[in-house]
Amino acid sequence: QQEFAVIGLGRFGLSLATTLVERGYYVLGIDRERDIIQHAADVITQVVALDATDENALRAVDIGSFDTVIVAIGENFECNIMATVASKSLGVRRVVCKARTERQRDILLRVGADHVVLPEHEAGQRLAYVLTGPNFLDQIELEPGISITEIRVPKTMVGETLLESDLRRRYGVTLLVVKHGKTLVVLPATDYVFQEEDLLVVIGTNEDIGRLSETN
Amino acid sequence: QQEFAVIGLGRFGLSLATTLVERGYYVLGIDRERDIIQHAADVITQVVALDATDENALRAVDIGSFDTVIVAIGENFECNIMATVASKSLGVRRVVCKARTERQRDILLRVGADHVVLPEHEAGQRLAYVLTGPNFLDQIELEPGISITEIRVPKTMVGETLLESDLRRRYGVTLLVVKHGKTLVVLPATDYVFQEEDLLVVIGTNEDIGRLSETN
Numbered sequence A, B: 001q002q003e004f005a006v007i008g009l010g011r012f013g014l015s016l017a018t019t020l021v022e023r024g025y026y027v028l029g030i031d032r033e034r035d036i037i038q039h040a041a042d043v044i045t046q047v048v049a050l051d052a053t054d055e056n057a058l059r060a061v062d063i064g065s066f067d068t069v070i071v072a073i074g075e076n077f078e079c080n081i082m083a084t085v086a087s088k089s090l091g092v093r094r095v096v097c098k099a100r101t102e103r104q105r106d107i108l109l110r111v112g113a114d115h116v117v118l119p120e121h122e123a124g125q126r127l128a129y130v131l132t133g134p135n136f137l138d139q140i141e142l143e144p145g146i147s148i149t150e151i152r153v154p155k156t157m158v159g160e161t162l163l164e165s166d167l168r169r170r171y172g173v174t175l176l177v178v179k180h181g182k183t184l185v186v187l188p189a190t191d192y193v194f195q196e197e198d199l200l201v202v203i204g205t206n207e208d209i210g211r212l213s214e215t216n
């Protein structure tokens, strides 16, 4: 079972740490502010207040024994770099960092970070996808331009069977899953009848899926 | 063609606005800081410097004519609320807001926001999924605990056919797509032979998918 240490318990760090705990993993939360540590103590396996730029303090909690350390410090880039370099030199196998700009990302990768995320940037991109497919709810882009997308069933299809809707020939998309209320129908049969409020998970090009989701 | 206005061009707002422009949409970018407006002028269709809490200023740019307005203000919650309420009362059909906490989300929905996102929180959750499925690449959570996930083909399956791998009986997951290099094989036939480097898109519970992705 992997063990994680999350340095910096701001909105991003705390959300990451609590989701890891919910999925059953041991998580050590680290922050230098005592009031943040107290608040986090209820939701994270173990917490400790220390300054992550202090290599001796990190050695004292045996940071090298964790499989993955995530450095989730934002405002102070110097602290971000120092905590990353200290974790790597104490032997941590995988160090994942948060950055605020592409330039920060480049620098963190050069000093040894294994993976860098830009949370606000990625969230902005994702919202743009959701907003521009009028019915796009969520999406995995498999390659540029081709994706698996969750859309609301177009009104014209309500009452039709999958066979009658003829999705592959008319729109070039393949239906993978129908979400009907709380029930998931994986690879529905051709006699499935579409209902109001159904959600469809389809695969195809973004244009074809866009065309399908706009028929109403 | 939908038109968007993005109020607040911080990391999230700017990333959202530029992605919308890249996808071919008209975007009006709004911020009260002149230097931010100057920097954004190169990447956004049109920009204007104004205080979004000032209803007359919003009326002057005809904010009511935009299909969707996104309020991406973070630090100052009062500005966030005022800009949301002003946009709604000027007739904007869909107002999407960014919030920093669940409590802020509740308040924004009560004053008329149509949709609220918590970017840092969502990014923290997403990274937790990526880190805990050693092979999880991307994921759509259809319901709590059930998702469509992109994983690397487990080493034990390389050289086997889909029929021999017996995914549904042994792991309880259904294979939807195989990504083999640049080729996408949607709903592969039972005689498909798995190759090194293949990416699999499967549907199932997060535990079952986690079990499959950890067999190596």
Ligand SMILES: Nc1ncnc2c1ncn2[C@@H]1O[C@H](COP(=O)(O)OP(=O)(O)OP(=O)(O)O)[C@@H](O)[C@H]1O
Pocket (backbone or CB within 6 Å): A007, A008, A009, A010, A011, A012, A013, A030, A031, A032, A033, A036, A050, A051, A052, A053, A072, A073, A074, A075, A076, A079, B120
């Ligand atoms: N040297 C350090 N050692 C330990 N914790 C630190 C250190 N420097 C900053 N932190 C903590 O990291 C957390 C997140 O940092 P900060 O607020 O700068 O990032 P942020 O990008 O605004 O965060 P978010 O967007 O996730 O809320 C804070 O709780 C802060 O106390």
Ligand SMILES: Nc1ncnc2c1ncn2[C@@H]1O[C@H](COP(=O)(O)OP(=O)(O)OP(=O)(O)O)[C@@H](O)[C@H]1O
Pocket (backbone or CB within 6 Å): A120, B007, B008, B009, B010, B011, B012, B013, B030, B031, B032, B033, B036, B050, B051, B052, B053, B072, B073, B074, B075, B076, B079
């Ligand atoms: N009343 C206002 N009118 C217009 N723009 C505003 C107003 N208040 C704040 N802004 C702008 O909104 C932008 C984002 O706000 P802020 O920095 O508070 O959010 P943030 O959550 O830190 O942003 P991000 O995480 O996206 O970088 C800033 O560029 C700021 O100038």
